[in-house]
Amino acid sequence: MSTKKLRVGVIGCGAIGREHIHRLMTVVPSATVVAVYDYFEEAAQKVAAAYEGIAVFPSGEAIIESEAVDAVLVATTDDTHAGYVMHCLDNEKYVFCEKPLALTAPECEAMLAKEKAIGKRLIQVGFNRRFDVGYREMKQAIKEGEIGEPLMIHSAHRNISQAPGFETDYAITRVAIHEIDITRWLLEEEYEEVQVLTVKQSRRTTGDWLNPQLVMFKTVTGQRVDVEVQTDGAYAYDIQCQVVGEDGTLNLPDPxxxxxRTNQSFSYSLTDHWAKRFIESYDTEFNEWAESVVADQLVGPSAWDGYVSCVVSDALILSRKTGVPEKIKLVEKADIY
Amino acid sequence: MSTKKLRVGVIGCGAIGREHIHRLMTVVPSATVVAVYDYFEEAAQKVAAAYEGIAVFPSGEAIIESEAVDAVLVATTDDTHAGYVMHCLDNEKYVFCEKPLALTAPECEAMLAKEKAIGKRLIQVGFNRRFDVGYREMKQAIKEGEIGEPLMIHSAHRNISQAPGFETDYAITRVAIHEIDITRWLLEEEYEEVQVLTVKQSRRTTGDWLNPQLVMFKTVTGQRVDVEVQTDGAYAYDIQCQVVGEDGTLNLPDPxxxxxRTNQSFSYSLTDHWAKRFIESYDTEFNEWAESVVADQLVGPSAWDGYVSCVVSDALILSRKTGVPEKIKLVEKADIY
Amino acid sequence: MSTKKLRVGVIGCGAIGREHIHRLMTVVPSATVVAVYDYFEEAAQKVAAAYEGIAVFPSGEAIIESEAVDAVLVATTDDTHAGYVMHCLDNEKYVFCEKPLALTAPECEAMLAKEKAIGKRLIQVGFNRRFDVGYREMKQAIKEGEIGEPLMIHSAHRNISQAPGFETDYAITRVAIHEIDITRWLLEEEYEEVQVLTVKQSRRTTGDWLNPQLVMFKTVTGQRVDVEVQTDGAYAYDIQCQVVGEDGTLNLPDPxxxxxRTNQSFSYSLTDHWAKRFIESYDTEFNEWAESVVADQLVGPSAWDGYVSCVVSDALILSRKTGVPEKIKLVEKADIY
Amino acid sequence: MSTKKLRVGVIGCGAIGREHIHRLMTVVPSATVVAVYDYFEEAAQKVAAAYEGIAVFPSGEAIIESEAVDAVLVATTDDTHAGYVMHCLDNEKYVFCEKPLALTAPECEAMLAKEKAIGKRLIQVGFNRRFDVGYREMKQAIKEGEIGEPLMIHSAHRNISQAPGFETDYAITRVAIHEIDITRWLLEEEYEEVQVLTVKQSRRTTGDWLNPQLVMFKTVTGQRVDVEVQTDGAYAYDIQCQVVGEDGTLNLPDPxxxxxRTNQSFSYSLTDHWAKRFIESYDTEFNEWAESVVADQLVGPSAWDGYVSCVVSDALILSRKTGVPEKIKLVEKADIY
Incomplete structure (x- = not known):
């Protein structure tokens, strides 16, 4: 084991930021947090007081520019992601950015251009499902040919509740975005066209957004994917994914x-929250990120992946309005991805 | 138990006809076969020789018109169904017709008009899945509100092989027709529009038809249904059906x-043929049909159901060619259905 | 199909007798009931009135001796089984006897001697589980070597309730007797010693018998079997059987x-009654019995099987009192078994 | 989070010792290893070189006596456990000892007496299964009354292979010892008598020890436990545990x-090694141990638990030789346990 740890600066000390800081300090042996910043300075001060060796910085930019910081973690509000990430690129510093990478596709394109100019990847995007053991076992089985060529995926994303202020589009940008990414990753294909289909609505929805929605993807080789998206009132937090190949199918297992065996039935419980379902994937995500940064060779979800998810989200939201499938048009993909 | 048995005349002594005759003679106590006809007289003679009390008739029409026959079973080739069924209606005789009820929607419409004029149902169509214990348990659970209002169905029809001469359209008219019917029956809704989506093709297909196809239904209340149709080369004969409601889901269980537990894995076998999967549903289908005819009150799948499946099949086949969803337009539904 | 049906006379028209008569008349095409007798004549009259072709006889002996009867079904109270069966043997007539074959081992031994003298099997005992598809699939898998040599069986017999008058010994003679037989049949071994172990008692027992009991068998080759016997208050009627071999295990599947998926759990229902669990095995049992009698070659559970279950039951009941394992001593087995 | 870490000294730098050191250094935030000793000094030197802040000590005793060490981890060969643990007690120092706590019951009794004299617990024994999420969920369900009063446990411990030098008794002392402990923990009862039953032997055993063995426990309240122990040649590393209560059963789920769904079967893989099956339980075990030592209040498996497992192992080994159940006689249990 190397005795030199990756020195991480964290921008954003809200709930998700604090959780990642705790993770980096306790279960990621190859990294340590040395710097924090938050719009609310008190939040940063609290974090610094709770651990040894963490300094509060006056701005995110100061963290990015500091020589005492090897890599940056961006865990701020969505609208500030792009700015911090670009500043990291300007300083040629590794950055882990929570999804979404940016609010618009052009912002992502600027990052792609910058990384291409630098000549290597610096950005990793927080698509944690790629680090879930179940999805990884599925991908491994596909690669080993256990089901032949994949032809379809049937999947479902079912939630029990949402935070206040939830909107119809968030079902894509914050919920189905996981399926947008994990499906591409499983199939190793880009999408050709995507569509949102309206569905009979659930009376269990606690707000005025559309719920459920049925999302459809078609890849460039013609693979079809259906994603049922329930954002509210479901029986559990339940993620289902079945890859259908020529020779068989693979399903994410229940935890x-x-x-x-009680009361004339067999049963087992299902989880009620994504944190219980995917907690281990976050640990793996940060361990692998830290190790890959130390090795100077990123392997996790890239800026390209963040860009594609942004383009696809836009097309899905448009599709819901036009009522027809929307084509996916991507810029050229650089060799570094 | 009544000592008077329903006297059935069977038109068509091919494989499926012989199987139903055996069923009526051995596991349907309230019915007995008294008359048979086949285009190949030898086939009819063989059947008559194998059982007591079965007479060979010179034509299907002779069976239909005979006072010694209480009800008719039509098990001939698809193109002759409509003619025999109409002749039964002309003679006001109960008739069980294997699917499809007719080759065209107008033929079905003529039957609907005739039954309406007679004032009661005489036709039952052979949609056997409605008699499967699994589907029935699902429908019962829906009715009892266990999953709230149904919003979607995800289903799959996977076959290992097809008889020679199989064609792309048969994936609808002979395969997905089961899902066309059972989905309507589960949801108790008609379809508003339907579509066939092209899918990446399986290299396991032994002929030149399209395989797989992805079939989509939308009901008049907006429920969405996706039906994966694999007609060849699948890992098993496997029928999957998941009804998604506001409060939960129901799945057809595996047999x-x-x-x-062997070789580092847990496993159980899946069936390779529809006959193994659904054999019991046929027994129930004919027992209930015979009892309902004796009671002079049909309750099984009606001419209306046969008509709708014909309209929907046509629309799906058209949709595959147009590439867009096709609307379902139905004639007025009479009170007798 | 043969047009000649096996003419069966039924002695005993109680609940189980009537059920078997209905079965023979409706789902066993190769047999028909022609004669019935019951201690309460009215019970026999009712049965005769319900079906065509059944005559009421003045005694069980009259049925046994009648030339109009090809085979006899004994469905009377346990204490009369031996007498009727011996009378059948005296008349060299096939007889199906519900379990137990007799109340005592010496009565069974007399039957064995008689059958040996006759030179062929005439008796079949009603161990219906041998006709259950699940147990048959397990036996087939064992024979095909899927788990290597069987070494142990872990099994459980769990009941929800018992009829009034239930006693501790009945947990062996009426409940575990099924496991006594099916285990021998699966392993194709006789027992060397057996034992009942006392267990902490369930407060759900509605009477004053011991519940549960833990039954242990050891076969002559050293295979060990544990049978958990819950006779009252269990969560369901649940039969579990796991055969452990050198190379794997086999489990009876749940129906x-x-x-x-509802209320944060996955679930499926379990049955509450043996009749729902094993109904199909009875149909198969009588179909195969009728066909084997017509073929003049019995293959189902024999007088030897009935004898062994009687000896083992006695030893288990003794073991509960002595507190130690009891040896199983059997008479010589004739070649006809 | 406290900034002060528990300073741990590790005696024994073999495979298991090194694994625990890695665990303490990387996934146990509240502890750090500061001292190591191994009989082979080179082994200790290697460990010290791999991490920051670890010193090599000249003896285990030196570690135990050092003021720079807050707590000791004993991971040496079984025969040295008792000596080191007693030396820790003499120095009133917390000690985590891998199972077995000692080779003989009298050695354990001396520890119990010493802890009683000290007036508080200092010893924790490495029964890791108590930290497995599955077993914990089972215990929680029992406590919440989901299955009423527990009456029986059916369990199995199946291994694929053993290290060279394996002996028949090790099936108890190294394999079934986990079930000896976890069963007591689940039931919260002591044993009254225990027995090993001989079983037909597997031809897959690679050495000359007895395999399988069937282990039986009876608790003081009459609960019965059967433990199938396969030490070699099993189809997988598979741990099964079913607790049977008055109102239902609980099973450890498969990972x-x-x-x-491939090749006409449904399947999922089973693990081949205990490390894959229980790796997470070790992480939890050491996290909770470190936290409880810091809080000066041990809660994990105690010297009493180590003592009982020693007494029960002895009785089981004796039982195998005597062929009858052996009584469990325990010394008086002090209030501190």
Whole structure:
């Protein structure tokens, strides 16, 4: 084991930021947090007081520019992601950015151009599902040919509740975005066209957004993907994914919970929250990120992946309004991806 | 138990006809076969020789018109169904017709008009899945409100092989027709529009038809249904159906097969043929049909159901050519249905 | 199909007798009931009135001796089984006897001697589980070597309730007797010693019998079997059987019931009654019995099987009192078994 | 989070010792290793070189006596456990000892007496299964009354292979010892008598030890436990545990692995090694141990638990030789446990 740890600066000390800081300090042996900044200075001060060796910085830019910081973690509000990430690129510093990478596709394109000019990847985007053991086992099985060529994916994203202020588009940009990414990753194909189909609405929705929605993808080789998106009132937090190949199917398994036989039924419990379902994937995500930065060779989700998810989200939201499938048009993909 | 049995005349002594005759003679106590006809007289003679009390008739029409026959079973080639069924209606005789009820929607419409004029149902169509215990348990659970209002169905029809001469359209008219019917029956809704989506093709297909196809239904209340149709080369004969409601989901279970733990895996076998999967549903189908005819009150799949499946099949085939969803337009539904 | 049906006379028209008569008349095409007798004549009259072609006889002996009867079904109270069966043997007539074959081992031994003298099997005992598809699939898998040599069986027999008058010994003679037989049949071994172990008692027991009990078998080759016997208050009627071999295990699967996802759990229902669990095995049992009698070659559970279950039951009941394992001593097995 | 870490000294730098050191250094934020000793000094030197802040000590005793060490981890060969643990007690120092706590019951009794004299617990024994999420979920469900009073446990411990030099008794002392402990923990009862039953032997055993063995426990309240112990040649590393209560059963679930449908079967893989199955339980074990030592209040498996497992192991080994159940006689349990 190397005794030199990756020195991470964290911009944003809200709930998700604090969780990642705790993770970096306790379960990521190859990294340590040395700098924090938050719009609310008190939040940053609290974090610094809770751990040894963390300094509060006056701005995110100061963290990015500091020689005492090897890599940056951006965990601020969505609208500030692009600015911080670009500043990291300007300083040729590694940056881990929570999804979304940016609010618009042009912002992502600027990052792609910049990384291409630099000649290597510096950005990793927080698509944590790629680090989930179940999805990884599925991808491994596909690669080993266990189901032949993949032809379709049937998937579902079912949530019990949403934070206040939820809107119809968030079902794409904050919920289905996970399926936008993980499906591409499983199939190793880009999308040709995508569509949102309206569906009979659930009376369990607590706000005025559309719920559920049915999302459809078609890849450039003709693979079809259907994603049921329930954002509110579902029976559990339940993520289902079935890859259908020529020779068989693969399903994400349910998490292992005690099998019960009571009251004339067999049962086991399902989780009620994404944090319980995917907690381990975050640990793996940051361990692998830190190790890849130390090795100076990023392997996790890239700026390209963040860009594609942005383009696809836009097309899906447009499709819901036009009522027809929308084509996906991507810029040229650089060799570094 | 009544000592008077329903006297059935069977038109068509091919494989499916013989199987139904055997069923009526051995596991349907309230019915007995008394008359048979086949285009190849030898086939009819063989059947008559194998059982007591079965007479060979010179034509299907002779069976239909005979006072010794209470009800008719039509198990001939698809193109002759409509003619025999209409002749039964002309003679006001109960008739069980294997699917499809007719080759064209107008033929079905003529039957609907005739039954309406007679004032009661005489036709039952052979949609056997409605008699499967799994589908029935699902429908019962829906009716009891276990999943709230149904919003979507995800289903799959996967076959290992097809008889020679199979064509792309048969994936609708002979395969997905089961899902066309069972979905309407589960949801108790008609379709508003339907579509066939092209999908990346399986290299396991042994002929030159399209395989797989992805079929989509939208009901008049906006429920969405996706049906994956694999007609050849699948890993098993596997029928999957998941009804998604506001409060939960229901899945057709796998048939009960021995659970094995060997070679570092848990496994159980899946069936390779529809006959193994649905054999019991046929027994129930004919028992209930015979009892309902004896009671002079049909309750099984009606001419209306046969008509709708014909209209929907036509629309799906058209949709595959137009590339867009096709609307479903139905004639007025009579009170008798 | 043969047009000649096996003419069956039924002694005993109680609940189980009537059920078997209905089965023989409706789902067993190769047999028909022609004669019935019951201690309460009215019960026999009712049965005769319900079907065509059934005559009421003045006694069980009259049925056995009648030339109009090809085979006899004994469905009377346990204490009369031995007498009727011996009378059948005296008349060299096939007889199907519900379990137990007799109340005592010496009575069974007399039957064995008689059948040996006759030189062929005439008796079949009603161990219906041998006709269950699940157990048959397990036996087939064992024979095909899927788990290597069987070494152990872990099984459980769990009941929700018992009829009034239930006693501790009945947990062996009426409940675990199924496991006594099916285990021998699966392993194709006789027992060397057996034991009942006392267990902490369930407060759900509605009477004053011991519940649960833990039953242990050891076969002559050293295979060990544990049978958990819950006779009252269990969560369901649930039969579990796991055969452990050198190379794997086999489990009886749960019956196929709809898979539900509701209220943060996955679940499916379990049955509450043996009749729902094993109904199909009875149909198969009588079909195969009738066909084997017509073929003049019995293949189902024999007098030897009935004898062994009687000896083992006695030893288990003794073991509960002595507190130690009891040896199983069997008479010589004739070649006809 | 406290900034002061528990300073741990590790005696024994073999495979298991090194694994625990890595764990303490990387996933246990509240502890750090500061001292190591190994009989082979080079092993200790290698460890010290791999991490910052670890010193090599000249003896285990030196570690135990050092003021720079807050707590000791004993990961040496089994025969040296008792000596080091007693030396820790003499120095009133917290000690985590891998199982077994000692080779003989009298050695354990001396520890119990010493802890009682000290007036508080200092010893924790490495029964890692108590930290497995599955077992914990089962215990929680029992406590919440989901299955009423527990009456029986059916369990199995199946291994694929053993290290060279394996012996028959190790099936108890190194394999079934996990079930000896976890069963007591689940039931919160002591054993009254225990027995090993001989079983037909597997031809897959690679050495000359007895395999399988069937282990039986009876608790003081009459609960019965059967433990199938396969030490070699099993189909997988598979741990099964079913707790049977008055109102239902609870089963350890299989680990979550991708569900596959291929080749006419449904399947998922099982693990081949205990490390894959229980790796997370070790992480939890050491996190909770470190936190409880820091809080000066041990809660994990105690010297009493180590003592009981020693007594029960001895009785089981004796039982295998005597062929009868052996009584469990324990010394008085002090209030501190």
């Amino acid at each position: 292992a919970k005690v099998w019960k | 009960a097969k021995v659970w094995k | 196929a019931k709809v898979w539900k | 979550a692995k991708v569900w596959k």
